[in-house]
Amino acid sequence: MGLIDSIFPPLVAGLIRSIPLSPRRPRDLLRCNGTHHGKYYVKTGYHLFRESHDRAYASCSGMDIKPPSYWNAIWSAKGAPRCRDMIWRACKGVLPVKYVLSARGIVQDTICPVCGMAEESISHAIMHCSEAMAVWFASPLAVRVPNQDHQQFSYWFVELISKCDDEWASSLLCSIAWAIWLRRNRKVFNDYLLSVDQTLQVALSMGLAIDSVNNVNDGEAVPVTWQRSSQGIIKINFDAAYSTERGAGYGMVARDNDGLLLAAATYYVGPTLDAMMAEAACMRWSMNLCKDHGFQSLVLETDCLLLHQAWSAKSVPHSYVGVLLEDCRLLASSFSILSMCHVKRQCNQVADFMSKLAYSMQDNVWIEDGPPGLNTILSADLCIPSVMSAGLFYMTSATFK
Template sequence: MTTDGTYTTKTGYDFVRQHRSRHAASPSSSSDARGHGQRKSFWMSLWKAQVLPRVKDVAWRAMLEILPVRQALRKCGMEVDGSCRFCLESEETAAHVLFQLPVVLRWWFASPLSLRFRESDDPASYLQQLFDTDEPEVISYGMTMIYAIWEQRNNLVHNGIQATFEALLHRVPTLECADSSGSLAPGPARVEDLRIAWRRPVGNTIKINFDASWTAASDTGFGMIARNNNGEVMAAAALGFTSASSALMAEALAFRWSVSLAKDLGFFRVVLETDCLQLFEAWKKNRLGDSYLFSVLNDCRDMVSYFTSFDLSFVRRSGNSVADFLAKNSSKFSNIVWIEEVPPDLDLLVTSDVLASMAF
């Protein structure tokens, strides 16, 4: 109040400001200080992102848990079914519909970002995991993904239109963002700009991507997928293996296994692709040696004469995601060969590869 006891908006504002200043100056724990710093960094990342204001608005509402999901509507007293329209089982929360749904988790992993989130019930923690990448293109694309997923949810709820990964992947690049000057600039980077995409083989050659998963405990798994120049799956396989002395040896053994499979499957013109640069360089140098590595590579060279055309190429890990998935899940799929199909969990990754390859 003023000195004469009259209340005004200005005096109310001054009171709140002084109260907050005293509270901020009061002793606090180091964890509180860190938390304040993290929140400040979080908000800076959100508002600085080069995305449309409406995209920021959805991310902001998700962070504060004020998106009009069914759980929030019920809390406001509305008599609505609280279950998620995607799965029809769990309660629809912001964290659930944007990050936790099995189909949405597959979307995130199959997207150009290839993200796997740590599970949480707090939407802000998922956004923080996105911001922790500290890469502007990833943050922009991820925030736009959130907006596009929310759009897909609304189309399903209000229009009965079934959400699909293809629609999501095509929608994200169409959303433009504002640059620092306020003018419109191209939206989040296209698929091929954010990752090294899988590319189709030339002519009637079969491309075989392979990978190995290895741990210090020597638990090893192999994965491979063979596709033609239309992106169609010719074969896929996974094998659990339990003895490899190093990650490089695991990759070499996966190479030999893949060459042998290609021979057994009757492929004649092949190019194998690895994301292990050491293996690629060792193969190209074509040096002799007495080590187990050279012995395995020599086995591969002996089998090469079977093919009318053979080559080994190198690709970044982001272009080898299907084989990587099979290798890491080899204990689940162990010693299985699929002909002209893949496990259901891989459908989105294969589709993402094909869509990305259309740019080349």
């Protein structure tokens, strides 16, 4: 490690150290960057060319070109299609507010028709207007809109959605934005301004309708709480926290079929190439811990759908993730029973808590007794769904205050 630090700058040295090393010592492979599978296809070249062209055009024209992850956050939000479409148009800058219409020579008056106090830009109409701010704050999420008028709605909303772990809250955020826009249009075209309560009723009814649709699968309700394992099976919840600034932290929790804690662990890795690799490395780390503690019959739970799909696929990804998954398949032979399933994020809150704890408690293992704060989540996992839902609502509301 000292040699790497002496040759390369700190940032590059950290990325080199983050490359996963396998005890199998597989042969080196060439892979294509920008894909999870590591293979090059014609569409891969097309996407790479478009990204390069957009960056070059943005630097010359001063345009704000947003990365794919930005748009993924919008389209993956749990909102109604009409709500997400409105938010997409707002983030693209094509929502027909008076400022946009004036720039195209359609109207001359640019004053906000709702508050009559400022120019109606997209950010003002949905975010900074005093009437819009009242709706956001009066909602069950109690969202406080920042006072900075220069802050764009697009970045503020995407950041809000990205921090939201609850599907109900994510759906409600989209519905509130749509209801505020509906309220504005009622004022423009019908000269009638909905009250704050009426606007929230529209948003809540939209959110509840979407929630009922998302929780139905072939006539059966989709479980939204943690489920106990079968007799004699140990359930392992694992998760990786990742940020470009702080790197990756791993968290793991092992429970028996009664939901009693057997072990919990945290591990801080530091710089990591991407979130997907952090999830795969966390899986390998969790399996190694289980092997060291003599656990033999396991079911692994992850909230990372891409990881579950890669594990279930017949072909191995041509990437670092593939190397890590091959290590996990080799480790699987050490257990008498091992399976893996994908769960919703609210079913994996214990592992999420531990992974974030890894940033402050970097390398720890607890046996039959976890760190402060974990027992509250463990107890909530064993509660009936109605109590659990109330707990989720409380935590979500507190997040946005």
